[in-house]
Amino acid sequence: MAGLFKWVSDSWAKQFPKGFFLNDAAEVAIALENAEMAMPSLVEDEAGTRLFIGAIYCACNQPIIFKEKITTIITCTNDTRGFPSFNNTVKRLKENLGIQYATLTWKDDDEQTLSKDDLGGAIKFIHKQRQGGESVLVHCVMGKSRSAALVLGYMMAKEGIGLDEALEKLKACRDVAPRESFLRQLKELEDWLKSLKSEMQELKEVVGKEGVDVAVAGLERMK
Structure with a gap:
């Protein structure tokens, strides 16, 4: 062997x-x-920038990161100590290719709050990277719950769609199963985004754009 x-x-x-x-x-x-778990799932592919979701093993899969031209990785877990391969890979990719990393120290339990600061900041970061032509991988440990919550929030903000529609689209790409407590909080985000529509015109004038820019501007007003 x-x-x-x-x-x-x-x-x-x-x-x-x-x-x-x-x-x-x-x-x-x-x-x-973990060959199957080391393959990320493609969520969006548009204008030369792609969004992937996957397990922590995807972030360790250096050949795939290279092949798919992933330049930004967002980690949605509070503890990677049990994955020395991941921590070694992070060090290598930062040093060799300047891969950008961001971390949300979310726990996969019912007490975890998807705060406006965390969620809004991560949505804005994904949007900024993709506007710059970067391809982004969002992962947690299994690629099913925490990473799915972030990707769903991003899809809702970017496309102006509800949680059910976003979840249906994401499940067409990957077998995800966000924790019920995350879904409840994302439902609150959906309700808030709906209420934002009454302020949409004013916000458009402030940010000069639609979609994520408007949603992020609204999130920043809520702080």
Whole structure:
């Protein structure tokens, strides 16, 4: 088996830049054991910028990050200590390619609040990166709940759609299962976005744009 790990590592080494492949037998083992979970799901692909969602193993999958030209990674988990491969990968990608990282220290439990500061800031960050032509990966541990909550919030703000429609669209891309407490809070976001429509014209004049810019402007007013 060690020979297989070395063969995979050596094969990847020929295809990708130095320092941008799994060059440690333990990391290769993790990648092989979690091959399906290491593949991100494409949510949006438009104007040269893409949005992906996935598990923490996706953020460790350096060849896929390179292939898909992912330049921004948002981590939606409070603890990555159990994933040394992830922490090693973060260090490598920052040093070798300048991958940008942002972290939301969300716990996957019913007590976790999706605050306007966290949610609004992350939505704004995704929007800014994609406006600059960057491709973004949003992940938590399993790619089902916390990362899904953020992607849903972004879709609602960007497209002006309700939670049910956003969830239907996201489930068409990936088997997600956001925690019920997250869905309740996203429903509150939906209600707030609906109420924002009465202020939409004024906000459009303030930010000069629609979609996420308007929603973020509203979120900032709520602070």
